[in-house]
Each structure stands twice: as C-alpha cells, then as structure tokens.
Amino acid sequence: xxxxxxxxxxxxxxxxxxxxxxxxxxxxxxxxxxxxxxxxxxxxxxxxxxxxxxxxxxxxxxxxxxxxxxxxxxxxxxxxxxx
Amino acid sequence: xxxxxxxxxxxxxxxxxxxxxxxxxxxxxxxxxxxxxxxxxxxxxxxxxxxxxxxxxxxxxxxxxxxxxxxxxxxxxxxxxx
Numbered sequence: 739x740x741x742x743x744x745x746x747x748x749x750x751x752x753x754x755x756x757x758x759x760x761x762x763x764x765x766x767x768x769x770x771x772x773x774x775x776x777x778x779x780x781x782x783x784x785x786x787x788x789x790x791x792x793x794x795x796x797x798x799x800x801x802x803x804x805x806x807x808x809x810x811x812x813x814x815x816x817x818x819x820x821x
Numbered sequence: 822x823x824x825x826x827x828x829x830x831x832x833x834x835x836x837x838x839x840x841x842x843x844x845x846x847x848x849x850x851x852x853x854x855x856x857x858x859x860x861x862x863x864x865x866x867x868x869x870x871x872x873x874x875x876x877x878x879x880x881x882x883x884x885x886x887x888x889x890x891x892x893x894x895x896x897x898x899x900x901x902x903x
Contacts, residue, residue, distance in 0.1 A: 746830050753841055761848050768852060772859055776866055798869035800859065806876055807855045810883040815847075 769800045858882035 777792035785793075826834065862878035863871075871879070 746826065746834065749834060750837055753838065757841055757845055760845070764849070764852050768856055772856065773866070776863075792866050795869035796866035799863060799866050799871060800855075802871050803859050803863060803875075803879055804851070804855045806871065806879045807858055807883055808851050810880045811847075811851055811854060811887075814884060814887055 765801075765804065769797055772800060773797055854883050854886065857886065 773793050773796035776796050777789055782789075858879045862875055862882055
C-alpha cells in the first residue's frame with residue numbers, strides 16, 4: 739500500500755490548498771465589499787487617486803482588523819474550552 | 822465510489838476532512854465577525870493603521886457578540902416557555 743500512502747498525502751495537500759484558496763477568496767471579497775462601501779460612496783467616472791489612496795489604507799486596515807478579530811476569537815475559544 | 826485506500830487510510834482521511842471542516846467553520850466565523858465588527862468599529866480609513874480605540878472596539882465587539890450568544894442560549898435553557 740505504498741502507492742496509496744503517497745496518494746493519501748496528495749489528497750490532504752489538495753484539500754489544504756483548496757481550503758486556503760477559499761479562505762483567501764472570502765477575505766478578498768470582504769475587503770472589496772467593505773472598502774468599496776467606505777471609499778466610494780459617490781462613484782465617479784473613474785477611480786481617482788484619492789479613491790485609490792483610501793482603498794489602499796482601507797485594505798491595510800481591514801487586514802489588521804481581521805488579525806485582531808482572529809486573535810480575540812481564538813483567545814476566547816481557548817478560554818471557553820479551558821473551563 | 823470505488824476506493825483504492827485501505828480501511829485504516831479511509832478512516833484517517835475521514836478524520837482529516839472533519840478537522841479541516843472544523844477549521845473552515847472557524848475561519849468562516851472569523852470572516853463574519855470581521856465584517857460585523859468592522860461595520861461597528863471602523864468609521865473611516867484616514868490612516869492605514871488601527872488606533873488603540875478601534876482595536877479595543879474590535880476586541881469588545883468579538884467578546885460581547887459571544888457573550889450575547891451564550892446569554893441567549895442560557896436564557897432559552899432556563900425559560901419554561903420553550
């Protein structure tokens with residue numbers, strides 16, 4: 739069963755890859771949605787440099803928020819499990 | 822589905838998928854919290870960094886949302902109307 743042993747790891751690797759992809763996709767969609775809302779309340783005929791500046795800052799901030807929320811959530815879950 | 826894997830491997834893979842599913846659910850919850858808490862804590866993107874008030878707000882938002890769900894479940898359990 740050495741052949742199936744090798745395939746098994748491939749299956750796992752593929753699952754991990756697709757999970758990571760789906761997670762990144764979701765994050766990108768959320769950045770898009772939230773930063774569009776924050777930065778383009780009155781969309782013009784093209785993206786202005788001010789729009790782009792806002793989008794860039796918003797994106798950084800959203801990623802930082804995701805990080806803070808992840809930590810807060812994981813910490814809380816660990817506390818709950820400890821009790 | 823015809824299977825090339827022996828029984829032990831199948832069990833292992835099933836366990837692996839269950840673990841990954843649990844991880845995906847947790848990630849999905851984190852996405853949901855980030856959206857919700859972003860909405861109530863981050864009014865603008867004048868800077869590209871979170872200030873201490875915003876960070877605190879995000880942490881409170883996560884904590885109080887979980888508290889809320891714990892409270893509701895407890896209340897449902899102790900109430901006789903259900």
